[in-house]
Amino acid sequence: MRRSVCSFCLCLLAAWSFSEGPGRFSILLGGKQIGTTTVTRAADGTQASHTDLDLLGSKIVSDLAWKMAEGRAVTIELAQKMGKSDGHITVSDSKAQITGADKPITLKAMPKALFSNYHPAPASTIFAQYDRAKGGKQSLNVFIVDGAREIPCAVLLKGTRPFMRDAKAEVVEDWEFTIGPVTIHYCLNGNGDVVGLTVPAQNFDMIGEGYDGVFVDPTTLYKELSQPTFSTKDMVGVKAKMRDGALLVSDIALPTVDGKYPTILMRTPYGRMTQFLGGKADWWAKRGYVVVVQDCRGRHDSDGEWDPFVHERKDGYDTIDWISKQPWSDGNVGMIGGSYAGAVQWQAAVEGHPALKCIVPQVSPPDAFFNLPYDHGVFFLWGNVWWANIVKGKISDLGSIGQPLPNINKLSTLPLSRIPKALFGQDIPFYDRWLDRDTQGAWGGWNFQDDMSKVTIPALQISGWWDGDGIGTKTNWARMAGLGRKNQWLIDGPWSHGFNASTQFADVDYGSASVLELDSVYLRWFDTWLKKKQVGQEKVPHARIFVTGANEWRDMDAWPDSRSTSRTLYLSAPGPANGATSMGELVDKPQAEQEPSRYTFNPAQANIPKGMGDSAASDLATTKLEFDKHESDHLVYKTAPLADPLEVGGPIQLDLYFQTTAKDVDFFALLVDIDEKGQNRLVGLPGKIGGRYLASWNKPTLLIPGKQYKATIDLWDTAHRFAKGHRMGVVVTSGMFPMYARNLGTGEPIKNATRMVTSSETIWHDIKHPSALRFRVLPPVKR
Numbered sequence: 001m002r003r004s005v006c007s008f009c010l011c012l013l014a015a016w017s018f019s020e021g022p023g024r025f026s027i028l029l030g031g032k033q034i035g036t037t038t039v040t041r042a043a044d045g046t047q048a049s050h051t052d053l054d055l056l057g058s059k060i061v062s063d064l065a066w067k068m069a070e071g072r073a074v075t076i077e078l079a080q081k082m083g084k085s086d087g088h089i090t091v092s093d094s095k096a097q098i099t100g101a102d103k104p105i106t107l108k109a110m111p112k113a114l115f116s117n118y119h120p121a122p123a124s125t126i127f128a129q130y131d132r133a134k135g136g137k138q139s140l141n142v143f144i145v146d147g148a149r150e151i152p153c154a155v156l157l158k159g160t161r162p163f164m165r166d167a168k169a170e171v172v173e174d175w176e177f178t179i180g181p182v183t184i185h186y187c188l189n190g191n192g193d194v195v196g197l198t199v200p201a202q203n204f205d206m207i208g209e210g211y212d213g214v215f216v217d218p219t220t221l222y223k224e225l226s227q228p229t230f231s232t233k234d235m236v237g238v239k240a241k242m243r244d245g246a247l248l249v250s251d252i253a254l255p256t257v258d259g260k261y262p263t264i265l266m267r268t269p270y271g272r273m274t275q276f277l278g279g280k281a282d283w284w285a286k287r288g289y290v291v292v293v294q295d296c297r298g299r300h301d302s303d304g305e306w307d308p309f310v311h312e313r314k315d316g317y318d319t320i321d322w323i324s325k326q327p328w329s330d331g332n333v334g335m336i337g338g339s340y341a342g343a344v345q346w347q348a349a350v351e352g353h354p355a356l357k358c359i360v361p362q363v364s365p366p367d368a369f370f371n372l373p374y375d376h377g378v379f380f381l382w383g384n385v386w387w388a389n390i391v392k393g394k395i396s397d398l399g400s401i402g403q404p405l406p407n408i409n410k411l412s413t414l415p416l417s418r419i420p421k422a423l424f425g426q427d428i429p430f431y432d433r434w435l436d437r438d439t440q441g442a443w444g445g446w447n448f449q450d451d452m453s454k455v456t457i458p459a460l461q462i463s464g465w466w467d468g469d470g471i472g473t474k475t476n477w478a479r480m481a482g483l484g485r486k487n488q489w490l491i492d493g494p495w496s497h498g499f500n501a502s503t504q505f506a507d508v509d510y511g512s513a514s515v516l517e518l519d520s521v522y523l524r525w526f527d528t529w530l531k532k533k534q535v536g537q538e539k540v541p542h543a544r545i546f547v548t549g550a551n552e553w554r555d556m557d558a559w560p561d562s563r564s565t566s567r568t569l570y571l572s573a574p575g576p577a578n579g580a581t582s583m584g585e586l587v588d589k590p591q592a593e594q595e596p597s598r599y600t601f602n603p604a605q606a607n608i609p610k611g612m613g614d615s616a617a618s619d620l621a622t623t624k625l626e627f628d629k630h631e632s633d634h635l636v637y638k639t640a641p642l643a644d645p646l647e648v649g650g651p652i653q654l655d656l657y658f659q660t661t662a663k664d665v666d667f668f669a670l671l672v673d674i675d676e677k678g679q680n681r682l683v684g685l686p687g688k689i690g691g692r693y694l695a696s697w698n699k700p701t702l703l704i705p706g707k708q709y710k711a712t713i714d715l716w717d718t719a720h721r722f723a724k725g726h727r728m729g730v731v732v733t734s735g736m737f738p739m740y741a742r743n744l745g746t747g748e749p750i751k752n753a754t755r756m757v758t759s760s761e762t763i764w765h766d767i768k769h770p771s772a773l774r775f776r777v778l779p780p781v782k783r
Contacts, residue, residue, distance in 0.1 A: 021039065021121065021124075021189065021191065021193025021194065021195060021208065022039065022193070022194075022195055022208025022209045022210060022211060023038060023039055023040065023209065024036060024037070024038050024039070024208070024209040025037040025038075025039070025120055025196075025206045025207060025208050025209070026205075026206070026207050026209075027051070027053050027118075027204075027205070027206050028204070028205040028206075028207065029055070029056075029202075029203060029204055029205075029277040029278065030203045030276070030277035030278055030279065030280040030281065030282060030283060031203070031280055031282050031283045032277060032282055034053050034054050034055060034277070035051060035052050035053020035054060035055075035060075036051070036052060036053070037049055037050065037051040037118070037119060037120065037121075037206065038050050039119075039120075039121045044067070045067055045068060045069065046065060046066070046067040046075075047065070047066055047067070047121065047122075048063070048064065048065045049063070049064045049065075049116075049119040049120075049121050049122070050062075050063050051063075051064075051118040051119060053118065056271065056273050056274050056277065056398070057271075057273060058082060058083050059081075059082070059083060060080070060081070060082045060118065061080070061081045062078070062079070062080040062081075062116075062117075062118045062119065063077075063078070063079045063080070064076075064077070064078045064079075064116055064119045064122065064145065065077045066114060066122060066145075068125060071112055071128075072109070072110045072111065072112050073091065073110045073111050073112070073114060073125075073143070074092070074110065075090075075091065075092045076089070076090070076091035076092075076111075076114065076143075076145055077089070077090045077091075078090075078116065078145050078146065080118075080146075086099075087099045087100070089145065089146075089148050091107070091110070091111075091143075091145075091148065092110075094106065094107045094108070094109055094110055095107065096148035098148055105148055105149070107150070108150075111141075111142075111143030111150060112125065112129055112141075112143075113125050113126040113128075113129050113140055113141065113142045113143060114126070114142070114143050114145055115142050115143070115144055115145065115153075115179065116144075116145040116146055117146050119145075120186075120194045120196075120197050120206045120208075121193070121194055122145070123177070123186060123194050123197070124188065124192050124193055124194050126140060126142055126153070126155060126177065127155065127157075127173075127175055127186070127188060127192065128192060129155075130155055130157060132157065135157065136156070137154055137155070137156040137176075137509065137511075137512075138154070138155050138156070139152045139153070139154055139155075140152070140153055140154075140155050141153075142179070144179075151179075151180075153177060153178060153179045154176075154177070154178040154503070154504060154509060155175065155176070155177055155178075156175065156176040156177075156512060157173060157174075157175055158174040158175065158176055158512070159173070159174055160172065160173050160174070161174065163211070163214060165210050165211065166210060170189060170190060171190055172187050172188065172189055172190075172195065172214060173187065173188045173189075174186075174187060175187070175188060176503075176512060178502055178503055178504050178509075180502075181496060181498055181501055181502045181504070181505075182199060182201065182202070182498075182501050182502055183199075183200075183201070183501060183502045183503055183504075183515055184197055184198070184199050185197065185198045185199075185200070185215070187211070187214050187215065194208070195207075195208040195211045195214060196208050196211050196214045196215060198215050200500075200515075200517075201498065201499075201500055201501030201502075202278065202501070203277070203278050203279075203280050217519070218517050218519060218520055219519050219520045219523050221520075222520055222523075222524070222535075224533070224534075224535045224536065225287075225520065225523045225524060225527055225535055226287040226288050226289075226523060226527055226531065226533075227287065228283070228286035228287055229286070229287075229288075230255035230256070230257065230285060230286050230287070230288055231255070231256045231257075231286075232253055232254065232255055232256060232282050232285040232286055233253075233254060233255075233256045234251065234252065234253050234281075234282075235251065235252040235253075235254070236251050236252075237249055237251070237301065238250050238251070238252055240294070240318070240319055240322040240323075241318075241322070242297075242304075242314070242315055242318045242319075243314060243318055244304075246297060246302070246303040246304040246315075247302070247303045248294055248295060248296070248297060248302040248303065248304075248315060248319065249272070249294065249295050249300070249301040249302050250272060250292050250293060250294040250295070250319075251272050251273065251276045251281070251292075251293050252290060252291065252292050252293075253276070253281035253282050253284065253285040253290070253291045254285050254289075254290040254291070254328055255285055255286075255288060255290075258328075259328070260327075260328060260329060260330035260331075261288055261289055261290045261328055261329070261330055262288075262289055262290070262330055262332040262333070262334070262526070262530035262531055263289065263290045263291070263292055263323050263328075263329055263332070263333045263334070263530075264284055264289050264290070264291050264292070264333075264334050264335070264336060264526060264530075265291075265292045265294070265319065265320065265323065265333055265334070265335045266279050266291070266292070266293045266294070266335070266336060266337045266341055267293075267294045267296055267312070267315075267316065267319065267335075267337065267341060267344045267348075268293065268294070268295065268296060268299075268337065268340065268341045269295075269296045269299045269306075269308070269340050269391055269396065270299075270340075270390075270391075270396045270398060271295065271299070271300050271395070271396055271398070272293040272294060272295045272300065272301075274396075274398065275293045275337065275341065276291075276293040279291070279293060279336070279337070281293060287523065288531070289526065289530070290328050290329065292319075292323060294319060296311075296312065296315065296340075296344070297311045297312075297315050298311075298394065299391075299394065299396070300394065300395055300396070306391070306394065306430065307430055307433070307445075308340075308391065308430055308446075309340070309343060309344075309347070309368065309443075309445070309446040310443075310444075310445035310446050311445060312343070312344040312347040312348070312445075312446075313347040313348065313350065313351050313445060313448065314351070314445075316344055316345075316347055316348025316351060317348060317351035317352075317353050319348075320333050320348060320353040320355050320356050321353060321355070323355065324353075324355040329355075331355050332355065332357050332529075332530045332531075333353075333355045333356050333357060333530075334356075334357055334358045334359065334360070334525075334526050334529060334530050335348065335356070335358075335359045335360065335361075336359070336360040336362070336522065337360075337361075337362065338361075338362035338363045338364070338462075338499070339362070339363050339364070339365070339469060339497065340365075341362075342361035342362050342363060342364025342365070342469075342472075343361070343364050343365045343366075343448075343472070345359040345360070345361045345364070346359070346361060346364065346448050346452070346455075346476060347446075347448050349448075349454075349455045349457060349459075350448045350451040350452060350454050350455055352454050352455075356457060357457055357458075357529050357530055358457050358458045358459070358460075358525065358526070358529035358530065359457065359458075359459050359460075360459075360460045360461075360462070360522060360525060361459065361460075361461055361462075361473075361476070362461075362462040362463070362499060363462065363463050363464070363467045363469050363470070363472075363473070363497050363499050364461070364463075364469065364472045364473060364476065365469040365471075365472040366449060366471060366472040366475045366476060367440065367443065367446065367447040367448065367449045368437070368440075368443035368446040368447060369439070369440040369443065369447075369697055370471060370472075370475060371469055371471045371472055372384060372387070372469070373434040373437075374438070374690075375471065375688055375740070376687070376688055376689045376690065376693070376713075376714070377666075377689060377690025377692065377693035377697065377700070378666050378688045378689070378690045378740050378741070378743075379416065379435075379740065379741040379750055380739070380740060380741075381411060381416070381419075381737070381738055381739065381740055381741040382405075382411065382738050382739045382740075383468060383739070384431065384434065385405065385411070385419055385420065385423060385431070386405060388420065388428045388430070388431045389405070389423070389424055392420075392424070392426070392428045405423060406423060406424070407422065407423050408423075408608055408738075409608055410422035410423050411423070411608060411737075411738040412606075412608065412738075414744075414753070414754040415750075415751060415752045415753055415754050416435060416741060416750055416751060416753075417432060417435055417751050417752060432751075435750060435751035436751060438700070438749065438750065438751075439697060439698045439699075439700065440697035440698050441697075441698045449475065449476070449479055452476070452479045452480060452483065453483055455480070455485075456485070456487075457487070457529075458487040458488070458489070458525075458529055459480065459485075459487075459488050459489070460488075460489045460490075460491075460521075460522075460525050461473050461476060461477055461488070461489070461490050461491070462490075462491045462492075462499060462500075462518075463491075463492055463495075463499065464492060464493050464494060464495025464496060464497075464499045464500075465492065465493070465494055465495070465546075465548065465684045465685070465716075465717075465718045465719070466494070466495060466496040466497075466505045466506075466684075466685065467495060467496060467497050467499060467685075468496070468497045468685075469497060470685060470716050470717070471685075471714075471716050473490070473492070473717075474651070474714075474716055474717045477490055477559060478651070481558065481559070488542065489525075489540065489542050489543070490542065490543045490544070490545075490559050491516070491518075491521075491543075491544045491545075492543075492544075492545050492546065492559075492717070492719070493514060493515075493516065493546045494508075494510040494514050494546050494548050494551075495514075500515055500516055500518060501515075502515070503515055505623070506621040506622050506623050507621065507622045507623060507624070508548075508623055508681075510546070510548065510551050511551050513551075513552070513553065514546060514551065521540075524536065524537055524540070525537065541555035541556060541557065542556070542557055542558055542559075543555070543556040543557070543558055543559040543561070544556075545559065545561075545649060545719050546719065547647060547649065547719045547720065547721055547778070548683070548718070548719065548720045548721070549647075549673065549720045549721030549722065549723060550647065550721035554649075554719070554778070554781070559650065559717075560649060560650030560651065560776045561649060561650070561776075561778060561779065563778075563779040564649060564650060564776040564777060564778050564779060565776065565777050565779075566774065566775075566776055566777075567774070567775060567776070567777050568772050568773070568774050569586040569587065569588065569639065569728075569772065569773045570586070570587050570588070570589060570590040570591075570765065570770055570771065570772045570773075571584065571585075571586065571597075571637045571730075571763070571765040571771040571772065571773070572584070572585040572586070572587045572590070572591050572594060572637070572765055573585060573594070573595075573597045573635075573637070573765065574594075576597070577597040577635040577636060577637060577763075578597075578599055578631065578632045578634065578635060578636070579627045579631040579632065579634070579636070580627040580631075580678075582627075582635065582636035582637070582638070584597065584635055584636050584637035584638065585637060585638065585639070585640075586637050586638060586639045586728065586729070586730065586773060587639075590765065590766060590767045590770040590772070591765065591766050591767065592766065592767050593766055593767075594765060594766045596762045596763055596764045596765065596769075597635050597762070597763045597765065598760060598761065598762050598763070599632055599633055599634060599635055599733075599734075599760075599761055600632055600633060600758060600759070600760050600761070601633055601665065601733075601734040601735060601743075601745075601758070601759050601760075601761060602633070602756075602758040603735065603737075603742035603743065603744050603745065603756045603757075603758075604756050604758070605633075606735050606737035606738075606742050607737075608737075608738055609738075623681045623682045624679060624680065624681055624682075625670070625672060625680040625681070625682055625731065626680075627680065633733060633734070633735070634731055634732060634733035635731070635732045635733070635763060636672075636680075636729055636730075636731050636732075637729060637730050637732075637773075638672075638674055638727040638728065638729035638730075639727045639728045639729070640727065641676070641725050641726070641727055642722055642723070642724055642725065642726055642727065642728070643724065644724055645721055645722065645723055645724050646721070646722040646728065646777065647719070647720070647721045647722075647777065647778040647781075648718070648719070648720055648722070648728075648775045648776060648777060648778065649718070649719035649720070649776060649777075649778040650717060650719075650775065650776035651714065651715075651717055651775075651776070652671060652684075652687070652714075652715040652716075652717070652718070652773070652774070652775045653687075653712055653713065653714055653715065653773075653774045653775075654669040654687065654712070654713045654715065654730060654732075654771075654772070654773050654774075655710060655711070655712050655713075655770070655771055655772050655774070656669075656710070656711045656712075656713065656732065656763055656771050657708060657709070657710050657763070657764040657765070657769035657770075657771050658708070658709055658710075658711060658761060658762060658763050658764065659705075659706055659707060659708045659709065659761075659762045659764075660691070660703055660705060660759050660760070660761050660762070661705045661706070661759045661760045662703065662705060662743075662745035662746075662747075662757055662759035663702045663703055663705065663745065663746060663747035664690070664691050664692045664702060664703055664743055664744075664745060664746070664747045665691045665703065665734055665743055665745065665759055665761060666688060666689065666690050666691060666734050666735065666740070666743040667688065667689055667691070667711055667713060667732065667733075667734060668686050668687070668688045668713075668731075668732070668733050668734065668735070668736050668740075669686055669687045669688070669713045669715055669730060669731070669732055670682060670686040670715075670730065670731040670733075671683045671684055671686075671715055671718070671720075671728070671729070671730055672728075672729040672730070672731055673720065673722055673726055673727075673728070673729070674726060674727040674728075674729045675723075675725075675726050676725050676726070680729065680731075683718055683720045684715065684716050684717070684718030684720070685715075685716040685718075686715060686716070686736070687713040687714045687715035687716060688713065688736070688740065689711055689712075689713050690743070691703050691709075691711070691743070692747065694709060694710075694711055702747040703747075708764070708769070719778065730773050732763060734759075734761060742756075744756045744757070745757040745758070745759045
């Protein structure tokens with residue numbers, strides 16, 4: 001929306017008195033105050049909230065006024081100014097008017113429960129709707145004032161506890177509120193007023209005056225860990241020279257007491273201020289660490305050309321070398337960070353600087369050809385253009401992260417090289433280079449996996465079953481395990497790329513226990529390897545794995561669990577295996593003789609899913625797969641209903657014996673859980689392979705129509721419990737547009753190809769051609 005400061009709200013602030021709840025909130029990011037909110041209430045019940053904050057360099061002024069009567073809002077008015085943009089939303093008489101909109105939005109009724117991004121107080125209306133007699137997690141419709149729309153959110157009263165305020169004992173309530181992919185923890189006083197909120201995944205807090213300490217830092221409960229005993233200072237804009245003379249810029253947090261300390265390094269392309277605050281630099285410095293947060297080459301204030309991932313091996317080494325020579329460094333360096341900031345850790349680690357003692361790569365991608373830009377030879381279209389839009393300029397456009405792609409139907413544009421211009425009105429040079437680099441060997445500076453034998457330091461990897469870069473953790477872990485490294489630890493949860501942020505993914509809620517407290521995990525890690533403290537890291541299980549379906553954590557000695565067993569199920573089909581009426585089966589033995597299964601793939605018929613470009617699309621997200629009985633572009637194979645529950649966990653592979661009528665074809669394999677009613681739900685993320693890369697990632701070879709081939713597809717790791725009466729299933733198809741680019745079937749280079757052909761795919765499954773699904777079965781759990 002467009003934003004403006006509302007003079008109406010500002011005038012009312014001067015006349016109103018404070019409510020019984022806190023009249024002032026401190027806003028903190030990474031433990032540092034970045035703004036304040038003041039809350040006032042008029043005699044007629046109208047309330048107002050005024051917020052000023054500086055969010056990562058963006059000045060935000062926001063005013064909200066609302067009035068409740070008989071359990072519903074009577075009026076709502078939001079005015080907001082963010083940088084140079086401003087806007088205004090008013091809601092009354094069941095209509096919401098947004099500045100710049102042609103006509104108002106008609107609501108079914110005035111809302112009962114209100115939420116606003118920068119105003120904590122209205123959330124009390126949410127918890128007032130909670131049915132305390134019923135208890136448990138409840139779904140409530142909440143009006144998101146900032147977007148003028150109502151969406152279902154999950155609410156849970158977790159309990160009550162005593163709190164000392166001004167030497168007087170109070171009882172406060174702890175609440176868990178899940179909105180989309182984010183879980184927020186609220187604390188309410190005895191009057192039902194919000195007195196604080198915290199978003200652990202974002203290191204964001206709003207704390208009411210007089211309620212400091214209402215959220216306890218869990219690391220302070222582990223007395224063996226480093227405690228926050230240091231005062232701190234910051235060094236801003238510090239330059240480090242790389243081997244080619246380029247100057248990379250960092251911000252540094254460190255204890256005020258002169259001395260030599262271990263260093264935690266974070267390297268980011270998104271702006272060092274984001275990581276400096278979001279990564280809790282001050283929090284670490286209080287515990288006796290120096291934190292260095294650096295802009296990667298060509299990003300924000302750092303010199304050099306921006307070619308994503310390509311320069312990070314050398315720059316990582318040079319930065320660690322520079323740190324080790326600083327007067328505040330004791331020569332021990334660790335790294336932490338997620339996504340891009342996770343990959344740069346592996347890239348630095350393979351360079352082998354002796355000062356690098358440990359890493360914590362979170363949701364980290366692998367080499368360039370196995371996730372992004374290419375996933376086993378298939379161009380990751382949606383992910384590539386979405387990310388390219390964020391980092392196409394020298395200054396990252398973080399505001400576009402949560403937004404749908406503009407002009408999303410333009411993803412159908414051919415050739416692929418024209419898509420950035422069609423979507424964003426401009427070409428993106430590094431995107432063009434990605435299209436040219438269509439073999440594994442073309443990514444020299446990016447790739448690191450072939451050099452992981454040089455890595456001997458401890459690594460703690462963190463990812464989720466729904467992480468779009470989860471294949472990186474899968475392959476990186478497998479590579480290190482294959483090298484016999486025993487100093488590796490793993491946490492995999494039911495999370496998306498924004499890991500450990502919510503108990504819910506799409507339309508599935510995994511329960512309150514699915515979100516972990518990780519600060520103590522990280523502190524124990526760095527205390528062990530950087531400070532050489534004996535804090536019990538050796539007692540931590542090497543793999544902590546969340547089993548969906550069972551919705552519980554399992555501690556394992558390795559991944560896959562050393563006690564797990566391998567199992568193979570063979571594809572079979574006594575009749576057509578297409579769509580909802582599929583006769584496809586997964587059986588214990590291959591059939592002696594059997595007609596193959598067939599389907600047709602027409603890239604010209606691939607469509608953008610309805611609602612994908614809508615800002616409310618996340619509300620419609622689901623793990624359900626719906627098959628039309630007339631669909632013929634995929635195959636489904638499934639077990640008989642299970643007589644007992646089946647828990648799988650670990651790598652999953654699908655062997656396919658196939659032939660095609662095209663010169664090239666892609667294959668996608670999806671694992672599904674099919675309930676008693678026949679509803680298919682996706683389990684983890686699909687594997688895929690580009691046909692021209694069957695023989696080699698470096699020497700793509702076109703397929704010969706009619707010739708028989710074998711493809712082995714690596715599905716992404718997962719751990720899941722198939723309930724008694726459910727079926728395990730696997731879906732095979734040749735397109736997942738627009739997430740992945742269409743294989744046009746002609747074999748032409750993808751950068752400039754426009755011609756499409758329809759192809760017929762034949763999947764063989766008999767004793768001579770044993771197409772099969774291979775997985776591991778978890779050991780029984782002792783209850």
